Amino acid sequence: MAKIGIVGGGIVGVALARALSSRGAEVVVFEKETRLSQHQTGHNSGVVHAGLYYKPGSLKATLCAAGRVSIRQFCEAKGLPYREVGKLVVAVDETELDALAEIERRSTLNGVPDLARIDDVARLREIEPHVAGIAAVHSPHTAVVDYASITEAMAQDVRAAGGQIRLGHEVTGLRLESGRVRVSTPVSQDVVDRVIVCAGLQSDVVAKLIGADASPKILPFRGEYWELAPERTGLVNGMIYPVPDPRFPFLGVHFTRGVYDNVHVGPNAVPALAREGYDWLQWSVKDTWESLRWPGAWPLAKQHWRMGVDEISASLIKPLYYRKARRFIPELKSSDLTHKSAAGVRAQAWGRAGELLDDFAVDQVGPVTVLRNAPSPAATSSIAIAEYVLEHYLSKAAA
Template identity: 45%
Template sequence: MRHIAVIGGGIVGLAVANELAGRGHQVTVLEKESHWAAHQTGHNSNVVHAGLYYKPGSFKARMSVAGNASIVDFAKEHGVPYEVCGKLVVATSEDEIPRLNVLAERAEANGVPARMISAAEAREYEPEVATVAALRVESTGIIDFPAVCRALVKLLNVHGADLRLNSPVLGIRSSPVGAGVELATPQGIVRADALVNCAGLHSDRIARMAGLNPSATIVPFRGEYFELTPERRGLVRGLIYPVPDPTLPFLGVHLTRMLDGSVHAGPNAVLALRREGYKWSQFSATDLFEVAKFPGTWRLAKKFARTGVEEVLRSFSRKRFAASLARLVPAVQEQDLVRAEAGVRAQAMLADGSLVDDFLFETAARQVHVLNTPSPAATSSLEIAKHVADQAESSLS
């Protein structure tokens, strides 16, 4: 049995810790906030993704498809609310149909249960949808990811794990008295045989603190949401997604019925002014300086200048946001929307301005760093945990 410290108390960190504890290791989890799932997990859209968007053979494709099954099985076993409701990806014009066909081919390559349907069939699922053709994806679902985290915490307590909230990592060094690592926290030094970095929005900083020069830098993007007013929730029965544009970095706004019956609409994607900046009023001079000095930021901005401006304008205009949603459901109007809680995506970016497309893991002696796990990481969390636990054990040999 080895002692492994896991940094980060979101769903990935807790899943990794639970996997390691289940393999017989002593585990300490260090979370800087006062509660679990405080950031990306707690501001998640709560969608169980099927795995159709991702390059066949990639971590995302393999882990999302496997994770779609394993997270549902976990929910069944531990009483976590979920529903496998399926979703529609809709082509709103004839020129989107070729891209929809490509998506159907990718779904088949990834082993995702999906089928092309006509506009009439699509309206049997979603009477208000605007579409000329659609892809029906049966295995997509909705779940309470924070409840998954609470279940993981219970399991970790059963395993006897050392779970520490309010414990930011302030420094990391190799142990001067033997093989291992030492992590400084406000409560004292944590000594472990190895560390796993699942710090999400701060994962690159933790990697540098541990002596690595990570290949990617985290650039935070805020995703802003609206909800349909209660009297207009009937416009959407399930999940309605657009056909993704492969030339753009993010998916685009969509509509999602949640477990409580509310309907979330969004997100857009704008640069957050701090790593945990859920509002325009939340900013950090240090975080902004890091983003400004990183060459990838400017290269990305130059490439997607027009798209970026449109996203910012939509951030300040409920009318523009409603117009984007009306492409999918024409009955949606400006007065049907109320602001909902935003999230911040920890997006890993390379110096050339390209976004890291797949999950990214980097290792060193007695260290594993999870450097890029945006969506579908929550869906894939139990599968990511197996992979990271394998790497952690290998780092000890």
């Protein structure tokens, strides 16, 4: 029986551990924090994406479609909340109609179920009575969940199948040893047949331990949310999204009715000053310096500086953030945004030429498989990503 080490106790690592342990592999998950889901998995929008945006045929498109179904089935089987609150992607003016048409085209090719184009404002208002817009696409099966609870339930399956989940075990060394891999943490040494790295914001750092290429590097992008006052959550039935800027991999500030009925507004996308920098005060000189001296830094800055200034200003100055949100709900008052809630930091991979990687990316270095880019919708896609990695990279080890 193959022994497999997994680095990272977010939803992707734990989904892989579950898939492997259910096939009889001996699995050990190494997680540096004292709890699971402490980074992206526990700090996201909780949306189960239906696959509207992704380039048809890409891994994101195919694994999101499969992953959505698997997450729904998993939640049903475990009695976890899964609410299809539906999503409207709204064009506020005519300049956004072409980009909206492209989303509709992609959604159709990606097989988004029951997608509808809406050009009738009255119909728009039936779905979201307070929204302003001239057209939209509606995805009724876009849902919300609690990814941290899902990860915990997956972890219970891993333990029940005999797998180990070791919290507080930061992997600091990966070394080849006669075709196997020695996994070192400050408190343990293991020799395993295969390793899968699902280390999110640290994936490039862990990849370097085994001699993988430094590219793509991780560029941490923080997403900040504001909470809507409880007495004003009636302004939003489900989800209201802008038409995203196709040059950028993020979706723009939106409204989401979460699985526990709160409504949050966000996330924006600002460069974080540390890989795990959840506010402006968390600053790592090392992380910032490494980003600045990356060859892609200046090409990226040159291309996106306007958007960067806009996002950073809205992060620091509430009225600017409020203005972005009010575009979609004119009745919204600044005081309706009561406080910032916990932010998340996205692990976005970028290459040496400054390009932000759009699709999921996997690297293989001998017996070590590294997920180099698993940003949104990787939570939605997690169970499908696990199946994909097993089939394409690990089929022998899992046998």
